Amino acid sequence: MNEISGPQTTVRDWLARRSYRAEQFPLERLVELRAGARGAEDDVPSVTVVLPAREVAATIGPILAALEPLRAAGVIDELVVIDAASADGTAETARAGGARVVQESEVLAEHGPARGKGDALWRSLAVTRGEIVVFLDSDTEGFDDRFLRGLLGPLLAEPEVAFVKGAFRRPFKLGDTTVPDGGGRVTELVARPLLNLHVPELAGFVQPLAGEFAGRRALLEQLSFPVGYGVEIATLIDSYRLVGLDALAQVDLGERQNRHQSLRALSSMAYAVMVAAERRIAGRDGAAAAREPGPLLLPFGGDLEVREVAMDERPALLRLRRDSAA
Numbered sequence: 562m563n564e565i566s567g568p569q570t571t572v573r574d575w576l577a578r579r580s581y582r583a584e585q586f587p588l589e590r591l592v593e594l595r596a597g598a599r600g601a602e603d604d605v606p607s608v609t610v611v612l613p614a615r616e617v618a619a620t621i622g623p624i625l626a627a628l629e630p631l632r633a634a635g636v637i638d639e640l641v642v643i644d645a646a647s648a649d650g651t652a653e654t655a656r657a658g659g660a661r662v663v664q665e666s667e668v669l670a671e672h673g674p675a676r677g678k679g680d681a682l683w684r685s686l687a688v689t690r691g692e693i694v695v696f697l698d699s700d701t702e703g704f705d706d707r708f709l710r711g712l713l714g715p716l717l718a719e720p721e722v723a724f725v726k727g728a729f730r731r732p733f734k735l736g737d738t739t740v741p742d743g744g745g746r747v748t749e750l751v752a753r754p755l756l757n758l759h760v761p762e763l764a765g766f767v768q769p770l771a772g773e774f775a776g777r778r779a780l781l782e783q784l785s786f787p788v789g790y791g792v793e794i795a796t797l798i799d800s801y802r803l804v805g806l807d808a809l810a811q812v813d814l815g816e817r818q819n820r821h822q823s824l825r826a827l828s829s830m831a832y833a834v835m836v837a838a839e840r841r842i843a844g845r846d847g848a849a850a851a852r853e854p855g856p857l858l859l860p861f862g863g864d865l866e867v868r869e870v871a872m873d874e875r876p877a878l879l880r881l882r883r884d885s886a887a
């Protein structure tokens with residue numbers, strides 16, 4: 562069928578208008594934008610970079626080293642590693658690399674111990690100040706400063722853009738074998754099909770689950786954060802609903818190699834992603850199953866594994882502050 566309007570046109574138009582490449586934002590351009598090339602110095606937003614970190618001693622050092630030139634050039638105002646009580650020396654390595662290290666469970670401690678990656682991101686907002694916040698996974702091998710340059714570029718260059726998501730090619734690496742574009746199993750089999758079914762306007766996002774994303778604080782503080790791996794799909798859908806498609810952008814960051822979890826471990830991630838999406842699609846009151854999701858029941862080895870998957874959501878920080886002020 563030859564469609565004139567509808568999701569296909571919407572997504573194509575958006576892709577043409579709001580796709581960027583990290584190469585468009587070399588360091589000199591960012592420095593120029595930061596120096597207020599587009600207006601008065603006072604209008605230039607400050608920049609916070611947050612790295613959620615759980616047992617990433619092997620990768621956090623090289624990542625911080627790659628970010629150092631941007632910090633030295635004044636592009637980064639605040640660099641925070643939010644550590645999940647890692648036992649492998651992550652915190653020490655991060656401190657040696659020049660980051661401020663915050664233990665996730667010590668932030669907003671009245672909410673109890675942190676329960677996953679989403680919780681870490683949410684808490685990081687409470688201990689940082691930048692008007693632009695960039696989140697970067699800290700388990701990336703071969704990290705390059707283009708990740709930060711790419712995510713920051715559209716936010717500094719385009720005042721209308723409020724949320725930027727990384728896009729990348731994902732190889733799948735098993736021992737010495739690498740399958741090009743074989744990575745992102747939950748993305749391919751759960752996240753994008755789900756978005757196509759329920760929020761097709763977001764079908765243009767290559768990596769809707771990317772942990773590499775950035776947003777204006779004014780937007781991020783209006784979002785509720787699922788405590789676990791539902792955080793990316795949730796923040797994407799909620800940002801779209803709050804600010805509209807034209808305020809969302811994606812940027813091609815090249816290739817990214819993450820540490821692979823086992824397929825069975827990814828069942829928990831897929832469940833968290835589905836519950837977070839379902840709550841937004843059907844509404845918290847609409848979908849009984851998503852309101853009170855049970856544990857994940859997995860029939861392995863002739864027995865039933867009962868796996869608890871943290872699904873709670875943290876309230877928007879803005880609301881939290883308003884409620885505590887009342």
Ligand SMILES: O=c1ccn([C@@H]2O[C@H](COP(=O)(O)OP(=O)(O)O[C@H]3O[C@H](CO)[C@@H](O)[C@H](O)[C@H]3O)[C@@H](O)[C@H]2O)c(=O)[nH]1
Pocket residue numbers: 613614615616617643645676677678681697698699700769770771772773790791792793794819820821822830
């Ligand atoms: O409880 C946790 C779990 C993870 N992490 C960190 O978060 C990042 C990503 O976690 P990881 O377990 O490596 O996620 P992936 O398997 O790579 O999952 C992808 O998909 C997830 C679901 O959308 C996203 O949260 C991830 O950022 C994205 O990389 C890494 O730096 C981890 O160290 C934490 O800080 N706390």
Ligand SMILES: O=C(O)[C@H](O)COP(=O)(O)O
Pocket residue numbers: 731732733743744745746747748749770819820821822827
């Ligand atoms: O985003 C995803 O789909 C998950 O992180 C799994 O990625 P992987 O299949 O590359 O391990």
